[in-house]
Amino acid sequence: MKYNKCVFLFALDYCRRILEAAQSLGKAEINLIGLFGCCSVYKKDLKMKRLTIILTCLLIIGKVNADIAPNPIVIKSIYSVDSCKIQMTQEYVYADLYNDSAVVVCTFNLLNLADTITIQVGFPEMNFQYWSIGNYGENDKINFKIYVNDRILTEKEIGVPPELDSVYNTYMYIYYIEKEYRRKIDSVYKANNVIIEENRTYKYQSTESYQIVRAAMTDLYKWRETKPNLGSDLWNEFDTQMKKGNFPWYVWNVHFDKNENKTIKIIYSLPSGQGYGADYRYFKYILETGSGWYGPIEKADIKLKLHDIELEALEEISPRGYQIDTANKTIEWYLSNIEPTKEDDIYVRYYNPVERKSWEKYQKKRKRAIRFRFLNPLNWFR
Numbered sequence: 001m002k003y004n005k006c007v008f009l010f011a012l013d014y015c016r017r018i019l020e021a022a023q024s025l026g027k028a029e030i031n032l033i034g035l036f037g038c039c040s041v042y043k044k045d046l047k048m049k050r051l052t053i054i055l056t057c058l059l060i061i062g063k064v065n066a067d068i069a070p071n072p073i074v075i076k077s078i079y080s081v082d083s084c085k086i087q088m089t090q091e092y093v094y095a096d097l098y099n100d101s102a103v104v105v106c107t108f109n110l111l112n113l114a115d116t117i118t119i120q121v122g123f124p125e126m127n128f129q130y131w132s133i134g135n136y137g138e139n140d141k142i143n144f145k146i147y148v149n150d151r152i153l154t155e156k157e158i159g160v161p162p163e164l165d166s167v168y169n170t171y172m173y174i175y176y177i178e179k180e181y182r183r184k185i186d187s188v189y190k191a192n193n194v195i196i197e198e199n200r201t202y203k204y205q206s207t208e209s210y211q212i213v214r215a216a217m218t219d220l221y222k223w224r225e226t227k228p229n230l231g232s233d234l235w236n237e238f239d240t241q242m243k244k245g246n247f248p249w250y251v252w253n254v255h256f257d258k259n260e261n262k263t264i265k266i267i268y269s270l271p272s273g274q275g276y277g278a279d280y281r282y283f284k285y286i287l288e289t290g291s292g293w294y295g296p297i298e299k300a301d302i303k304l305k306l307h308d309i310e311l312e313a314l315e316e317i318s319p320r321g322y323q324i325d326t327a328n329k330t331i332e333w334y335l336s337n338i339e340p341t342k343e344d345d346i347y348v349r350y351y352n353p354v355e356r357k358s359w360e361k362y363q364k365k366r367k368r369a370i371r372f373r374f375l376n377p378l379n380w381f382r
Contacts, residue, residue, distance in 0.1 A: 122248025
């Protein structure tokens with residue numbers, strides 16, 4: 001029974017963290033039906049001669065419904081919170097668009113119209129994976145490359161604003177702790193020759209082996225609970241600091257001599273934006289971010305190259321004034337002397353025929369289930 005309690009508490013804590021993330025972000029409706037049957041399942045398992053612990057039931061906490069909020073994947077321009085007279089004279093954006101991802105190359109020409117100065121340049125928060133529940137990820141920096149006058153910056157040269165340094169270090173510490181936690185768990189299983197099958201069934205060599213692993217896992221769980229976790233407190237601290245000064249997400253230093261031109265190039269690789277239930281996908285580039293530089297942007301060219309996306313699948317393109325080359329499957333904008341606003345942001349919406357069909361099928365099934373839910377009120381949508 002002690003083992004049942006330990007496993008159940010672990011499952012309950014896992015559920016708590018998932019719910020906390022969902023409620024904080026408002027991005028998912030999580031159904032916890034069936035969770036409280038876990039203890040009875042484990043009681044039965046303990047009566048078996050061969051100790052077999054099936055943990056997969058703990059992970060199937062419920063289903064995350066398909067009609068969740070759109071996935072917020074957008075690309076943003078660079079900016080600086082430092083006071084300066086540096087003009088973005090040119091901005092060139094080229095993107096290879098695929099059905100589920102994009103590779104984006106952004107090139108910015110900056111001209112210093114004042115005396116010698118060193119400033120911090122950065123870009124706002126972006127997501128490089130679906131439903132990221134953290135504001136900083138341990139692998140963020142591998143998702144983009146930054147060049148200043150053709151010299152690539154090292155990871156050490158890319159930091160965070162001083163105001164966010166404490167928050168960033170806490171995130172990195174938590175990721176380290178999670179890795180250490182997983183490493184210790186794996187080492188316990190390995191030391192006791194626990195067999196983990198493909199269906200995540202855990203088989204022990206003997207009752208004694210099971211008892212040893214049980215005690216070790218209990219100690220590990222208690223150790224992990226003494227360390228910080230990703231949660232609403234940390235997310236709120238991040239949001240509070242960001243709102244105080246509209247700080248960039250990641251920053252790097254750039255030195256300008258008087259009247260000096262410099263070119264900054266950033267290469268991103270990230271998934272495409274995704275609408276409700278994958279009903280549609282989209283590409284969005286926020287030109288407005290570049291409005292903080294001194295003076296207007298003299299020239300801004302944007303070119304999107306479609307790969308496994310058919311022109312017939314395009315449903316929305318904005319802003320107006322774009323040109324489509326049907327032979328090369330490209331969409332282009334040529335803008336000049338602009339101080340960009342939200343109306344200038346680039347947005348292309350398209351759909352995948354297979355995903356669209358699946359979404360429509362889901363909607364029909366849901367409508368039918370709602371109509372007849374009185375027949376099976378506990379599990380009406382299956």
